[in-house]
Amino acid sequence: MSQLYDARLAIEKKIQTDGLNAADVKGKIGLKSGKLLALITATSPDDPVVLAKLRQAAKEVLNLNL
Amino acid sequence: MKWNLIRTKVIAAMFVSLVLGVVGTVALMQYSFSRNSEALALESVSGAQRLFGILEAREVSKMTSVSDTLALNPQVRDALAAKDRHRLMDLTAPLYSQLDKEGITNWMFHTPEPDMTVFLRLHNPSKFGDHLNRFMDKKAMQTHAIVTGNELAKAGFAVRILRPIFDDHSAVTGYVEFGEELGQFIHAMKKQTGDDYGLLLSKKFMDKQSWADSTAVWKRRNNWDDNPNFVVADKTTGSDSIIQFDGDLSSLPGSGKVLERFQDGDSVFIRGLFPIINAAGETVGAMFVVRDISGFYLKMQKTQAVLISVAVVSLTLGTVLILVLLNSLVFSRLRSIISTATHVVGGGYDSAIKVSSDDEVGQIEMLFEQFRSVFVDVLSHVPELQEKR
Numbered sequence: 001m002s003q004l005y006d007a008r009l010a011i012e013k014k015i016q017t018d019g020l021n022a023a024d025v026k027g028k029i030g031l032k033s034g035k036l037l038a039l040i041t042a043t044s045p046d047d048p049v050v051l052a053k054l055r056q057a058a059k060e061v062l063n064l065n066l
Numbered sequence: 067m068k069w070n071l072i073r074t075k076v077i078a079a080m081f082v083s084l085v086l087g088v089v090g091t092v093a094l095m096q097y098s099f100s101r102n103s104e105a106l107a108l109e110s111v112s113g114a115q116r117l118f119g120i121l122e123a124r125e126v127s128k129m130t131s132v133s134d135t136l137a138l139n140p141q142v143r144d145a146l147a148a149k150d151r152h153r154l155m156d157l158t159a160p161l162y163s164q165l166d167k168e169g170i171t172n173w174m175f176h177t178p179e180p181d182m183t184v185f186l187r188l189h190n191p192s193k194f195g196d197h198l199n200r201f202m203d204k205k206a207m208q209t210h211a212i213v214t215g216n217e218l219a220k221a222g223f224a225v226r227i228l229r230p231i232f233d234d235h236s237a238v239t240g241y242v243e244f245g246e247e248l249g250q251f252i253h254a255m256k257k258q259t260g261d262d263y264g265l266l267l268s269k270k271f272m273d274k275q276s277w278a279d280s281t282a283v284w285k286r287r288n289n290w291d292d293n294p295n296f297v298v299a300d301k302t303t304g305s306d307s308i309i310q311f312d313g314d315l316s317s318l319p320g321s322g323k324v325l326e327r328f329q330d331g332d333s334v335f336i337r338g339l340f341p342i343i344n345a346a347g348e349t350v351g352a353m354f355v356v357r358d359i360s361g362f363y364l365k366m367q368k369t370q371a372v373l374i375s376v377a378v379v380s381l382t383l384g385t386v387l388i389l390v391l392l393n394s395l396v397f398s399r400l401r402s403i404i405s406t407a408t409h410v411v412g413g414g415y416d417s418a419i420k421v422s423s424d425d426e427v428g429q430i431e432m433l434f435e436q437f438r439s440v441f442v443d444v445l446s447h448v449p450e451l452q453e454k455r
Contacts, residue, residue, distance in 0.1 A: 004408055022412065022413060023409045023410075023412040023413045023414030023417070024122075024360050024408060024409055024412055024414075025412060025413040026410050026411070026412030027407070027408030027410065027413075027414070028412070029412075030408075030411040030412060031407075031408055031411060033111025036410070036411055037413070038413055038445065039448075
């Protein structure tokens with residue numbers, strides 16, 4: 001699995017744990033990072049720039065350190 | 067406050083417009099007040115000048131009529147021709163006391179040219195035989211016609227008429243002169259307008275000793291040393307502080323000059339002055355005009371306060387109205403689009419955007435809804451995502 005996909009899973013787990021509205025939170029992270037979470041799959045290649053943006057967005061929206 | 071938002075920028079722009087609008091209104095009112103005060107001051111000076119001209123013409127006309135009557139009196143003509151001072155005095159003294167009450171304070175007879183000395187002063191009978199050598203005297207000798215105008219003399223500054231008296235052979239046997247002190251004009255003017263006036267005489271045309279003598283005759287304080295360039299011949303106010311002028315009287319424009327607006331206690335005044343020209347066309351003095359504009363000033367201030375209040379309220383209401391309209395027509399709908407878009411991007415593919423209007427934002431809503439449909443359709447055909455959906 002890629003690091004990107006790991007990040008997606010971590011975000012989804014956090015949403016589930018905290019009982020948040022998944023669509024809203026994923027949408028905000030998607031808009032902030034510029035990458036739709038739905039399009040990140042297990043086979044998605046790692047891109048350090050995208051990964052950094054995703055981590056930043058997760059931190060800002062969920063206060064989640066990836 | 068997020069400065070990247072259009073709403074923040076619009077609110078900031080509206081606030082700046084509001085402040086500029088209020089500042090502009092205040093500045094405009096100040097400018098308007100200043101212009102009105104200036105116009106009022108100019109009108110005060112020109113009005114006083116017109117009134118002075120009217121009074122002067124009226125008095126000249128009066129003195130001319132008296133001189134015409136006198137010139138037809140054979141007894142007076144004979145007494146002057148015979149150079150009989152006592153007879154002339156006896157004939158004219160009763161009339162002088164009446165004319166004096168009417169303001170004609172100066173009455174003189176002069177001998178004919180070439181001497182043209184003062185033969186009799188009705189207002190100062192013991193003094194005679196002196197040469198006045200004034201512009202009016204020379205002109206009367208040259209023209210043998212009535213000469214009128216303002217002339218400074220030892221007894222003061224007066225509007226005068228000087229006319230020749232002829233015998234039966236049309237030879238000049240002497241001259242008669244009437245004069246009215248210009249100082250008394252200002253009291254008549256004050257009665258008519260309520261403004262205060264001061265008559266200033268340039269020291270260049272006066273003699274210090276003569277002024278001292280005349281103030282003694284008229285039982286006035288000798289004010290020669292009060293001002294460096296002029297003396298105040300008469301004034302309608304007890305206050306010396308409002309009659310102040312540092313300039314040169316001879317440089318005054320013919321239409322007069324507004325000096326300033328000033329406050330004295332709760333009252334607001336404007337000051338101005340116009341030149342007084344003598345018979346030779348020289349500026350020998352000036353009339354000081356002081357108008358109390360407190361009433362006008364207070365009204366302007368009240369109007370200013372009302373207009374500023376109206377401007378502030380209307381601009382504020384306008385700003386609020388525009389912001390409310392912008393919020394309901396644009397910002398809230400954009401927020402709704404953003405919220406839905408965020409939801410869709412996050413996987414809430416069923417969140418449709420409701421097209422609320424056919425305006426510009428409504429068109430964006432419609433376009434976005436079409437994009438959303440395409441987006442959801444495309445996602446449904448991505449094989450990697452099938453298991454996730």
